[in-house]
Amino acid sequence: xxxxxxxxxxxxxxxxxxxxxxxxxxxxxxxxxxxxxxxxxxxxxxxxxxxxxxxxxxxxxxxxxxxxxxxxxxxxxxxxxxxxxxxxxxxxxxxxxxxxxxxxxxxxxxxxxxxxxxxxxxxxxxxxxxxxxxxxxxxxxxxxxxxxxxxxxxxxxxxxxxxxxxxxxxxxxxxxxxxxxxxxxxxxxxxxxxxxxxxxxxxxxxxxxxxxxxxxxxxxxxxxxxxxxxxxxxxxxxxxxxxxxxxxxxxxxxxxxxxxxxxxxxxxxxxxxxxxxxxxxxxxxxxxxxxxxxxxxxxxxxxxxxxxxxxxxxxxxxxxxxxxxxxxxxxxxxxxxxxxxxxxxxxxxxxxxxxxxxxxxxxxxxxxxxxxxxxxxxxxxxxxxxxxxxxxxxxxxxxxxxxxxxxxxxxxxxxxxxxxxxxxxxxxxxxxxxxxxxxxxxxxxxxxxxxxxxxxxxxxxxxxxxxxxxxxxxxxxxxxxxxxxxxxxxxxxxxxxxxxxxxxxxxxxxxxxxxxxxxxxxxxxxxxxxxxxxxxxxxxxxxxxxxxxxxxxxxxxxxxxxxxxxxxxxxxxxxxxxxxxxxxxxxxxxxxxxxxxxxxxxxxxxxxxxxxxxxxx
Numbered sequence: 001x002x003x004x005x006x007x008x009x010x011x012x013x014x015x016x017x018x019x020x021x022x023x024x025x026x027x028x029x030x031x032x033x034x035x036x037x038x039x040x041x042x043x044x045x046x047x048x049x050x051x052x053x054x055x056x057x058x059x060x061x062x063x064x065x066x067x068x069x070x071x072x073x074x075x076x077x078x079x080x081x082x083x084x085x086x087x088x089x090x091x092x093x094x095x096x097x098x099x100x101x102x103x104x105x106x107x108x109x110x111x112x113x114x115x116x117x118x119x120x121x122x123x124x125x126x127x128x129x130x131x132x133x134x135x136x137x138x139x140x141x142x143x144x145x146x147x148x149x150x151x152x153x154x155x156x157x158x159x160x161x162x163x164x165x166x167x168x169x170x171x172x173x174x175x176x177x178x179x180x181x182x183x184x185x186x187x188x189x190x191x192x193x194x195x196x197x198x199x200x201x202x203x204x205x206x207x208x209x210x211x212x213x214x215x216x217x218x219x220x221x222x223x224x225x226x227x228x229x230x231x232x233x234x235x236x237x238x239x240x241x242x243x244x245x246x247x248x249x250x251x252x253x254x255x256x257x258x259x260x261x262x263x264x265x266x267x268x269x270x271x272x273x274x275x276x277x278x279x280x281x282x283x284x285x286x287x288x289x290x291x292x293x294x295x296x297x298x299x300x301x302x303x304x305x306x307x308x309x310x311x312x313x314x315x316x317x318x319x320x321x322x323x324x325x326x327x328x329x330x331x332x333x334x335x336x337x338x339x340x341x342x343x344x345x346x347x348x349x350x351x352x353x354x355x356x357x358x359x360x361x362x363x364x365x366x367x368x369x370x371x372x373x374x375x376x377x378x379x380x381x382x383x384x385x386x387x388x389x390x391x392x393x394x395x396x397x398x399x400x401x402x403x404x405x406x407x408x409x410x411x412x413x414x415x416x417x418x419x420x421x422x423x424x425x426x427x428x429x430x431x432x433x434x435x436x437x438x439x440x441x442x443x444x445x446x447x448x449x450x451x452x453x454x455x456x457x458x459x460x461x462x463x464x465x466x467x468x469x470x471x472x473x474x475x476x477x478x479x480x481x482x483x484x485x486x487x488x489x490x491x492x493x494x495x496x497x498x499x500x501x502x503x504x505x506x507x508x509x510x511x512x513x514x515x516x517x518x519x520x521x522x523x524x525x526x527x528x529x530x531x532x533x534x535x536x537x538x539x540x541x542x543x544x545x546x547x548x549x550x551x552x553x554x555x556x557x558x559x560x561x562x563x564x565x566x567x568x569x570x571x572x573x574x575x576x577x578x579x580x581x582x583x584x585x586x587x588x589x590x591x592x593x594x595x596x597x598x599x600x601x602x603x604x605x606x607x608x609x610x611x612x613x614x615x616x617x
Contacts, residue, residue, distance in 0.1 A: 031095065032249035034103030038088045046085045046104035048218060048255050049094060054080045060094045067093075074218070076225050077262050078255070083218045100253050105245035105293075108214035109145075109175050109384050138395050139202040140183050140238040141231075142388075143223045144176030146207035148350035151368075151376070152185035152195075157202040158234055160226065162219040163210050172211035174353030178380055179242050180205065181348030182388035183395070189376035190366030194346050197392025197435065198399070204234050209243065211354060217245060217256050220294075224259040231268055237398045239263065240391040241300075242273045242384035244292040247329040257297040264299035267500045269398075269406045271391040272297065273383040274304040274336040275324035288426055290324035291335045298482050301394070301410050302335045303387045305342025306432050312469050317420060319427050323383055326426040334425060334480050337410065338417045340393075340433040342386035349378040393435045397442040404442060405500045411479050412441045415491045416465075419476035425485075430478040437465045437475055447494075455494035 031039075038045040051057040057073060057080035064071045069086035083104055084091045095101055139157055147156060148171040159169045171177045180196075184203050187195030206223040209215040220243070227236055241260075251257045260270050277290030295302040305323040309316045320343050326335040346364050349356050351374040356363070363375035394409050404412070416438045417431030440462060449455035464474045479486040490497075 031101040032103055032253065034105055034246075034248040035088075035101050038103070039092060042088055044085070044087045045091075046083065046216065046218075047091050048102045048104050048221075049082045049084060049091070049098040050078070050100040050102075050255065051080045051082070051097065052099050056080070056097050057082060060097050064090065064094060072218075074222070076221065076255075076259065077228060078258050081255070100255070102253065102255050103217075103248055105217045105248065106214050107217055107220055107243045107245045108209070109173075109243055109382070137202070137235060138238070138398055139204050139234045139236045140198075140240060140391055140395050141204040141206060141223075141227050141234075141236045142176060142180050142183065142240050143206045143208055143220060143227075144179050144240070144242060145173035145209035145213055146171035146176045147180050147203070147205040148174075148177045148353065150177060150181070150185070150348050150350075151188045151370075152181055152190075152348055153203065154186060155184060155200070155202045156180075156205060158204045159207070160205070160223075161207040162223050162226075163207055163215065169205065170207065171350045172353055173209055173213040174350040174355030174378070175209065175213050175242070175384065176205065176207065177350040177353070178347045178355070178378060179240060179384065179388045181377075182345065182385060183240065183392045185348055187366075189368045191368055194348075194364075194366060194377055196347070197389055198395045200399075201392065201395045202235070204236055213354060215243075221256055221259045224256075224263050227268065228263050228266060231263075231266065236268060238269045238271065238391050238394045240271050240388050241294060242387045244273065244275060244294055246292055247296060248293075250330045251296055251298065251328070251333075252331075254293060254296075256294045260294045260297040260300050264297075264406050265500050267406050269391075269394045269409045270294075270297070270300045271387050271394060272300045272302050273387040274302050276322045276382055278321055278323045278325055286321055286325065286427070288325045289327060289329060291326050291328050292324065295324075295335060296328040296331065296333065298333060299406070299410070300337075301390055301413060302337045302429070303383060303390045303433075304336035304339040304427070304429065305381070305383045305386045306339040307343040308341050310344060312471075314418070314471060314473075317432060319420065319423055320381070322381075323386075323427070333482050334429075334484075336429040337480065338390065338414055338429040338431060338433055339420075340386040340389040342383050343381045344379055345381065345385040346377050346379045347385070349375055351375075355380070390433055393433060393438055396435065396439050400439050400442040401445055401447070403447040404445065405447075405498060407500055408445065408447075408498045409442075411481075411491065411498060412445075413438050414479050415477055416441050416475045417478065418473050419478065425478075425480060430480050431476040434465070434467075434473050434475070436467055437462075437473055440465055441491075449494040451494055451496055453494055454492055456492050461492055 035045065035047055049060065051060065054075070061071055061073050061082055064082070064084055064086065067086070067090050069084050069090050072083040074081050074083060146161065147153065147159065147169050149156075149169055156169060159167060161167065161170070180203055181194070182196050184199055184201040185194065185196040186199035187193060204227075206226065208219040208223050220241070224239070227239055230236070248254070260272075264270055272295040274295045275290060275292045277292070278286055280287035291302065294300055304325070305320040307318055307320040319339055323339065323342065324336070327333060328335050349363060355378060359378065362379050364377040364379055366376040369376045390413065393413065397409050397412060398404055413433065414430035416434045417429070418434050419431040420428050444456045444458050444462075446455045446457050462475075463477065464472055467473050477491065479490060
């Protein structure tokens with residue numbers, strides 16, 4: 001994967017580097033964009049075919065096998081499926097028999113070589129969680145590149161290898177070990193300095209990425225399905241996914257998104273990394289719309305990267321420029337959900353691994369390596385590092401209150417987050433992670449309270465707390481879900497929307513909540529709804545209403561989600577290109593992000609704005 005030369009970080013940035021595909025979404029999406037590109041090129045590809053019945057699946061299996069394709073049959077909770085590796089001409093013959101066809105896309109962590117070697121500065125993020133009691137009996141599943149045994153990791157309860165089928169812990173990439181340390185490392189090798197968020201948490205490590213830090217979507221789905229079958233046996237309450245791939249289709253059809261949604265419905269909190277595609281490669285300025293899969297899953301806790309500048313003060317905190325911003329492709333959901341430290345983060349190294357051998361300048365000695373004679377730690381950057389901070393915080397919340405639903409954990413993380421000044425919602429989500437506040441809120445919740453009743457044990461809702469360094473942290477009281485902004489009062493009432501059978505963002509089932517109710521606050525005091533609704537709401541269709549203006553035409557006629565280098569416009573446009581969708585800051589066109597100029601008119605603004613007409617919140 002080619003990396004942009006515009007990235008010049010002093011630490012090794014690790015997270016997801018997403019690239020957009022070509023074209024606009026089809027009206028009826030049965031095959032995703034990656035598959036369509038393979039068909040046009042006549043190339044070979046790995047695809048995932050989903051079927052309505054096992055009989056249909058098995059018949060296709062035999063036909064493809066006869067044609068010489070490499071085929072693997074699988075059964076998921078979502079239904080029977082095939083993983084096929086062959087020429088496009090071979091697998092396309094089965095499209096009429098499948099209900100959905102998706103690219104078995106390569107998932108990966110991306111790396112950016114530092115501009116020059118530099119001993120990393122310590123980040124307060126690694127020690128802001130001191131004071132919490134340890135040992136919860138809760139397991140966190142790390143679906144990544146595996147794990148290498150380390151003196152700081154004492155609670156690896158299970159290891160499963162979906163790459164080579166082994167059962168002995170291994171990590172030839174080094175990424176999974178780093179992530180595991182951020183969640184549950186006890187800091188032994190550094191005398192406690194580089195301890196993780198919850199050293200008492202048990203780890204279940206599922207290897208899906210190979211030596212080169214990449215893997216197949218189908219293996220990630222298999223790992224998620226394994227968690228779905230075994231989460232009770234190992235008490236898995238949280239899953240961390242610091243990996244992903246570009247968005248090729250709507251969330252309603254994407255098999256990886258659907259696997260995340262199924263697991264979330266079982267009460268497991270799925271934490272995902274937003275990705276590193278936060279920079280417009282042409283202008284080298286922050287751009288919008290880069291969040292990838294599976295961070296676009298409505299129920300996942302999608303985490304962007306915060307740059308704390310290595311200081312104890314909150315005043316200089318800002319979202320890292322590389323951190324991917326929303327909205328999500330095709331579905332236009334608001335992501336990320338929150339941000340957490342992701343720049344210059346020191347955690348466990350895996351001696352001999354790819355990251356360890358290729359980046360000697362980033363290695364850190366903890367001082368207690370003993371006879372190992374190898375640096376026990378490495379400093380990395382990226383949203384891949386941000387996600388495990390949130391996963392660890394989720395484990396602490398569930399330790400404080402074992403009965404919390406996965407949705408309640410997600411909303412609690414958002415509600416107690418610290419809002420960053422001058423930063424819009426598609427950049428920071430609900431704000432920066434506030435572990436102390438999230439755990440405090442978790443302890444207050446009475447999950448046995450009846451629906452529609454106040455379920456907080458304290459009469460007065462706390463709105464601030466002190467962090468480990470004694471700084472005051474004010475709760476933002478924001479909840480952003482799907483395409484909705486919910487007022488702060490919703491947190492105090494035990495609503496059915498907090499339960500795990502609720503689908504946030506999409507669904508047609510009668511027993512779930514679909515975000516279409518006009519009484520909910522949606523990005524604006526006037527209840528603007530982003531979706532296919534009637535009356536005066538915004539409709540994403542042939543006539544798209546932006547504020548007081550109507551942009552006519554299909555998405556295909558405008559500049560939407562094409563190649564980064566030729567037809568996606570991130571920045572300024574001239575006044576005669578009014579019908580184009582602009583992902584970025586602009587004068588007269590649609591603005592995704594901050595707009596502080598009152599002359600910008602009736603354009604839609606996601607984030608902070610002085611605009612009153614059509615503006616976002």
